[in-house]
Amino acid sequence: MTDDVDRIVEQWGRERPDLETDAMAVFGRIYRLARIVGDRQERVYGALGINRGEFDVLATLRRAGEPFQLxxxxxxxxLMLTSGGMTGRLDRLERxxxxxxSPDPADRRGLVITLTSTGRTLIDEAVTVGLAAQRRSSSGCPSRAAANSAPSSGTCSPPRRAEPAEKLKRRCLDIDRCGNDRRRALRPRTALSTAEASGDTDGGSRHTKPGPPSSRIPAPPGGVDCLHP
Known part of the structure; x- marks a missing residue:
């Protein structure tokens, strides 16, 4: 049994036999699964009158807990959006x-966004039906031989269901950690950090000024979700 990824890998193997395509075979299928499941989620949310982007906003407010306000x-x-992209989503959701x-009581110049009771009802339903769609996708289809030989519930026991999620979580954490280590390794070292690394922290080095701010790489943003909420 072959799929589109097999054909792509085979073509690259023919045209560029010097390439190691194992990673392409893995991530090609991850991207394909993400697109397929994403399209299914879009249809599920669309039946409730929202799209995935609007779901993300409502879900973020809902899981923030009482008073469902940010x-x-x-x-x-x-959500890693621009302010303009967020404004458009909020306009549609508010309408x-x-x-x-509403005005932010802690900042007269600021606003807060609050999930309404209607919004909470809708997002609770959207999460429920969305997770049901994800479970159907993750349970897979039984093989034809197995379907003919014995009835199947199409579900796995809780420990078996947790295995793929744990493996993906560990892999995401590994990738994040490697990325952070690489960013720290590439960050320019100031005169002060060089002195600290060499142990030269006497009075003379205390007065060494660090490099200009423009030469420093800002810390990477935190809170990046590995998977769709």
Missing amino acids: SPKALTAS AGLVAR
Whole structure:
């Protein structure tokens, strides 16, 4: 049995036999699964009148807990959006009565976004049906021989269901850690950090000024979700 990824890998193997294509075979299927499941999720959410982007906003507010309220800045950072992209989503959700904007009591110049009761009802339903769609996708289809020989529930025991999620989580953490280590290794070293590394921290080195701020690489953003919520 072959799939599209097999054919792509085979073609590269013929045209560029010097390439090691094992990673392509793995990530090609990950991307394909993400697209297939993403399209299914889009249809599920569409039946409720929202898209995946709007689901993300409602879900972020819902899982924040009482009072289901965040600032636009916090929402933008959590979803890794531009402020303009977030404004468009909030405008649509507010018109639909799913969120409400109000002045921030802690900052007279700021706003807070609150999930309305209608929005909470909708996102609770969306999460439920969305997870059901994901479970159907992850359970797979039984083989024809197995289907003919014995009835199948199409589900796995809880420990077996947890195995793929744990493996993916460990892999995501490994990739994040490697990326952070690489960013730290590439960060330019100031005169002060060089002195600290060599142990030269006497009075003379205390007055050494670090390099200009423009030469420093900012710390990577945190809170990047590995999977769709």
